Amino acid sequence: MAKAKRRSLLPMGNWEEFLKDAKPEFDTLFEMKIDKEYGKEDFEFIRTVGRGAFGRVFLVRMISTGEYYAIKVLDKSIIVKTKQVKHALNEKKILQAINFPFCVYLNYAFMDNSYLYFALPFIVGGEMFNLLRKLRKFDEPLVRFYAAQILLTFEYLHYCNLIFRDLKPENILIDQTGYLKLTDFGFCKIIQGRTYTLCGTPEYLAPEIILNKGYGMSVDWWTFGVLMYEMASGMAPFHAREPMKIYEKVVSGKYSMPKHFSSDLADLISNLLQVDLSKRYGNLKNGSNDIKEHPFYKDMNWLSLVNYKVQPPYVPVVTGASDTSNFDKYKEVSLEISSKDHYTKDFEDF
Numbered sequence: 001m002a003k004a005k006r007r008s009l010l011p012m013g014n015w016e017e018f019l020k021d022a023k024p025e026f027d028t029l030f031e032m033k034i035d036k037e038y039g040k041e042d043f044e045f046i047r048t049v050g051r052g053a054f055g056r057v058f059l060v061r062m063i064s065t066g067e068y069y070a071i072k073v074l075d076k077s078i079i080v081k082t083k084q085v086k087h088a089l090n091e092k093k094i095l096q097a098i099n100f101p102f103c104v105y106l107n108y109a110f111m112d113n114s115y116l117y118f119a120l121p122f123i124v125g126g127e128m129f130n131l132l133r134k135l136r137k138f139d140e141p142l143v144r145f146y147a148a149q150i151l152l153t154f155e156y157l158h159y160c161n162l163i164f165r166d167l168k169p170e171n172i173l174i175d176q177t178g179y180l181k182l183t184d185f186g187f188c189k190i191i192q193g194r195t196y197t198l199c200g201t202p203e204y205l206a207p208e209i210i211l212n213k214g215y216g217m218s219v220d221w222w223t224f225g226v227l228m229y230e231m232a233s234g235m236a237p238f239h240a241r242e243p244m245k246i247y248e249k250v251v252s253g254k255y256s257m258p259k260h261f262s263s264d265l266a267d268l269i270s271n272l273l274q275v276d277l278s279k280r281y282g283n284l285k286n287g288s289n290d291i292k293e294h295p296f297y298k299d300m301n302w303l304s305l306v307n308y309k310v311q312p313p314y315v316p317v318v319t320g321a322s323d324t325s326n327f328d329k330y331k332e333v334s335l336e337i338s339s340k341d342h343y344t345k346d347f348e349d350f
């Protein structure tokens with residue numbers, strides 16, 4: 001895929017106009033012509049920085065330019081066997097189309113007989129998950145700063161009719177400045193109306209997904225509440241060893257609010273973790289404004305935030321653009337490429 005030119009998003013003075021401007025024309029973007037194809041041989045694979053259900057993510061260097069990227073490699077045979085072809089194609093289309101300060105995007109995509117490859121900007125500060133593990137929990141200014149970026153990102157995605165469906169600290173990366181980038185759009189979907197697929201991560205599943213009722217954007221606001229709770233306490237509000245036990249707790253809506261949460265934080269979370277959709281913040285007639293205008297956010301300047309003008313409370317230690325010290329270590333494997341493509345039909349729209 002050709003490297004798409006990206007308009008500069010800064011500076012911006014009006015949020016509504018910004019949203020309108022940043023909304024992709026999905027139909028035309030999906031037809032974007034490829035004027036130069038890249039392949040695996042154009043990159044030097046340096047090391048694994050992440051692993052997921054369908055493949056791994058590598059730090060790579062583009063040989064011609066010396067630029068670093070993260071390449072997500074998905075195994076076609078696993079995607080087909082687990083019936084995730086649609087999700088993989090969606091992921092590519094959405095990553096290619098979105099354009100938001102707090103999201104990763106697609107630089108290049110290509111495939112060979114065995115794998116799909118997504119080249120993304122390499123986000124050097126690592127996963128929020130690792131930072132949370134290290135600090136055990138975040139203090140409230142950090143919770144406020146991180147959650148605010150996720151809120152704006154969801155506002156943008158929902159404005160584009162996209163539902164994210166897989167929020168969790170593992171899918172949130174921290175860049176060298178301390179700002180966030182949401183990654184893993186594997187479950188992200190364009191929706192009009194309701195959808196039914198059971199997907200996400202057990203601790204973060206909204207009750208309406210578990211109850212198989214058909215759901216919409218409301219599920220993202222539920223996960224937003226779960227994330228705020230987990231950032232502030234170090235634990236998800238609904239946890240158990242067995243997923244079934246987690247689901248029972250989620251649909252009951254019962255969890256305990258840690259005593260150290262400020263009353264503003266506790267109040268906001270309790271309005272997000274509402275099983276009753278007619279009470280859940282984000283899902284009411286004022287949409288995300290109920291969150292933005294909540295006392296927990298009384299001092300937040302939302303436009304400054306999206307313009308990177310708010311000082312991050314935490315800045316990762318990074319030695320350079322290819323520093324992998326903020327990532328876990330993984331056993332390396334070599335990518336075996338089959339001499340025959342058994343899945344030509346499945347991925348003809350890639």
Ligand SMILES: Nc1ncnc2c1ncn2[C@@H]1O[C@H](COP(=O)(O)OP(=O)(O)OP(=O)(O)O)[C@@H](O)[C@H]1O
Pocket residue numbers: 049050051052053054055056057070072104120121122123124126127170171173183184185186
């Ligand atoms: N752009 C990036 N820069 C740096 N690291 C990244 C990037 N994208 C992903 N990673 C790392 O790779 C990990 C796995 O990526 P991702 O979640 O997209 O894969 P996945 O196969 O969809 O995973 P899962 O099975 O958990 O859904 C991330 O948690 C992160 O640590």
